[in-house]
Amino acid sequence: MVSMAALALALLAAGASSSSAANITTWHVVWTGGQSNSVGTNSQTSGYPTWASTDRIQMFCWSGHGCTEGTFAPAAVPLYGESNVGFSQTFANLLLQTLPADHGVVTLNTGVGGTGFIDHRWTVPDGDLLVQSVAAVKKLAAALPVALGGTYNLRTMLWHQGEDDAGDNRQHFNASYCQYLVNDLSPLVDFLRQSLPGASAATPFVDGGMLPFWVDAVAPATAGVSDAIYALNTSRACTGTADSRIFPDLFPGTQTPCGEPGHRSGITGDVIHFNATQATLMGRQYWGAYTRATKLGTPVPSARTAACGGKPVAPAAPVACN
Numbered sequence: 001m002v003s004m005a006a007l008a009l010a011l012l013a014a015g016a017s018s019s020s021a022a023n024i025t026t027w028h029v030v031w032t033g034g035q036s037n038s039v040g041t042n043s044q045t046s047g048y049p050t051w052a053s054t055d056r057i058q059m060f061c062w063s064g065h066g067c068t069e070g071t072f073a074p075a076a077v078p079l080y081g082e083s084n085v086g087f088s089q090t091f092a093n094l095l096l097q098t099l100p101a102d103h104g105v106v107t108l109n110t111g112v113g114g115t116g117f118i119d120h121r122w123t124v125p126d127g128d129l130l131v132q133s134v135a136a137v138k139k140l141a142a143a144l145p146v147a148l149g150g151t152y153n154l155r156t157m158l159w160h161q162g163e164d165d166a167g168d169n170r171q172h173f174n175a176s177y178c179q180y181l182v183n184d185l186s187p188l189v190d191f192l193r194q195s196l197p198g199a200s201a202a203t204p205f206v207d208g209g210m211l212p213f214w215v216d217a218v219a220p221a222t223a224g225v226s227d228a229i230y231a232l233n234t235s236r237a238c239t240g241t242a243d244s245r246i247f248p249d250l251f252p253g254t255q256t257p258c259g260e261p262g263h264r265s266g267i268t269g270d271v272i273h274f275n276a277t278q279a280t281l282m283g284r285q286y287w288g289a290y291t292r293a294t295k296l297g298t299p300v301p302s303a304r305t306a307a308c309g310g311k312p313v314a315p316a317a318p319v320a321c322n
Helices: 004-012 088-096 128-147 177-195 212-217 223-230 276-293
Strands: 026-034 057-060 072-074 103-109 151-160 205-208 239-242
Touching: 026 088, 026 128, 057 088, 057 128, 072 128, 088 103, 088 151, 088 276, 103 128, 128 151, 128 177, 151 177, 151 276, 177 205, 177 223, 205 276, 239 276
Parallel strands: 026 103, 026 151, 057 103, 151 205, 205 239
Antiparallel strands: 057 072
16 A cells, blocks of 8 residues: 555655646646535645646636636635645646646536435436536636637546445435446436537546545445446446545554544534545546546446446447547
């Protein structure tokens, strides 16, 4: 297992180059959605890896909550749409390092804490957060050429959700592997690829594992959803999973949960969120999963997923992922 300290040092050693937004010819849009861990629900204010500000990474204000709706600004903590430190800023910086000097990144986060498929807020095709997210990306696509210049390119979709459907709900409902993977998450991937401006069957979609302490503390209730999250690549091409299992359940040498102590589950009071350090390190995990997703032209064969039935998982021909 790679230690949190080693990963943190690796991130601290990296940095983003500076350039003027006026010189950018292409903007690569990174959409993030899901529930509370997708929006940086943590309280840590120092000691986590940080990134230098650059005009080449912009954040888009789509909702007007704490910012002027329809505007862009250089990415900063917290990003527009996030509570504190999430994983998408780290992902954006790692993406930036691979781009030409006249390309940039735009972040958009439409996640909402305590939501999922059980409450129908992300359910295809008319979940209110799903509809709202599509509208937000369309708003960004329309505003970008005027506000920033350059062209719009939807680069990838990042997703973190599962706690609400794995028992952290007032109904005490636990989705099964097949329910979450085949009936809920896979249709979401298909819908977003069909609905977001610039998306296609080749647009990478990356989900992420849940906090290991919480997963283990409430096991076996979490097993179906957790397994499904890690099996997304058995259901859809051009997908990957950010592995959260790099983190231990407890801080080394203690009995303290390795997670966020100040923002617990609103249902059970359990430690369920990543702290800011973990969130930034998850950004690196999302980046690794993204690079794998770009090479996955067909789903990984899985007897367990095939046994679920539902829509065929393999495309007619291999997909050349973006």
